[in-house]
Amino acid sequence: MRQRPAGPHATYDPAMAATPRRDTRGIVDASGLMSRVRFRRHLPAEPLRPYLEHYWLIDWDLPEPYATHVVPHPSVNVVFQRHADREPFGEVAGIGLELFSQKLEGRGRVCGVQFRPGGFRPFAPGRPVAEWTGRRLPLEEVFTDAKSLVGALDAGASDTDALDAAVETVLAPDDEHARVAALDAFLLRLGPRPDPQADLAMALVDRIRGDRTIRRVSAFARAEGLSVRALQRLFAAYVGVGPKWIILRYRIHEALERAESQQAGQTGQAVDWAALAADLGYADQAHLVRDFTATVGVPPTAYARR
Numbered sequence: 687m688r689q690r691p692a693g694p695h696a697t698y699d700p701a702m703a704a705t706p707r708r709d710t711r712g713i714v715d716a717s718g719l720m721s722r723v724r725f726r727r728h729l730p731a732e733p734l735r736p737y738l739e740h741y742w743l744i745d746w747d748l749p750e751p752y753a754t755h756v757v758p759h760p761s762v763n764v765v766f767q768r769h770a771d772r773e774p775f776g777e778v779a780g781i782g783l784e785l786f787s788q789k790l791e792g793r794g795r796v797c798g799v800q801f802r803p804g805g806f807r808p809f810a811p812g813r814p815v816a817e818w819t820g821r822r823l824p825l826e827e828v829f830t831d832a833k834s835l836v837g838a839l840d841a842g843a844s845d846t847d848a849l850d851a852a853v854e855t856v857l858a859p860d861d862e863h864a865r866v867a868a869l870d871a872f873l874l875r876l877g878p879r880p881d882p883q884a885d886l887a888m889a890l891v892d893r894i895r896g897d898r899t900i901r902r903v904s905a906f907a908r909a910e911g912l913s914v915r916a917l918q919r920l921f922a923a924y925v926g927v928g929p930k931w932i933i934l935r936y937r938i939h940e941a942l943e944r945a946e947s948q949q950a951g952q953t954g955q956a957v958d959w960a961a962l963a964a965d966l967g968y969a970d971q972a973h974l975v976r977d978f979t980a981t982v983g984v985p986p987t988a989y990a991r992r
Contacts, residue, residue: 706740711939714755716946722752731870737805744796751791758782760932762806764799766856776853778828780818781926797856797865804887804924808878815926887924901967903929937966938981945990
């Protein structure tokens with residue numbers, strides 16, 4: 687097998703992470719969501735950046751309910767939530783295989799951590815990431831040492847007290863930079879464990895995301911000096927989904943963003959879906975339409991028009 691440099695900085699370029707991402711990839715009706723909520727992204731503390739995409743913060747105060755929909759990224763998220771009709775809570779959200787929908791109403795707040803694909807395993811090394819795929823679990827089911835999730839805490843406090851304190855510490859501050867600092871502290875206490883296999887997984891997903899010529903798993907595995915089976919095992923253990931799923935998901939994200947740009951009037955002409963299908967490696971436009979419709983719920987032309 688081709689040898690890769692070890693260590694998280696082998697797959698992390700600080701110059702590329704000077705600011706968080708600004709695209710809306712994966713968000714269905716991004717303009718509708720942004721007009722109703724305050725949505726921000728923040729970078730984590732420097733030691734966490736090799737493993738994380740960004741933090742994402744949402745606040746809302748809505749006169750009428752609004753349903754938001756997201757085509758999930760191949761990323762695990764840790765999410766802290768406060769809704770008008772329930773107690774605050776935190777959870778680990780594994781990679782969603784289907785369109786994710788969430789109704790927002792009244793006043794609420796969400797503080798989320800989006801990990802890089804492959805970057806979550808160093809924080810919870812005991813089990814393969816595929817175990818969390820398609821699931822949303824309370825923090826204590828993934829992070830078993832609950833008291834490590836908060837700072838100074840009475841030694842006699844229960845695990846429930848510790849988790850409630852961790853959630854409140856993240857969600858309580860009105861100042862968003864204080865929330866970011868609380869997320870940093872939460873994750874730094876977990877202490878990511880260096881893992882060369884996690885570094886390799888992150889590097890391979892980065893290549894898929896950035897190179898539209900990667901279209902077949904067998905060719906990609908061969909180019910990376912891996913067997914298809916070894917690549918699939920690595921992705922199951924460290925990413926949570928297979929390489930073919932990731933190739934297809936990044937195609938849909940790009941098609942969705944193109945449709946969103948057309949819908950928002952950011953382009954002077956309609957999307958050439960046949961040309962886009964070719965750019966994304968589809969055999970023809972029909973295959974793109976099929977995947978887009980199955981994922982988003984409507985054909986791309988209908989989505990762009992609405």
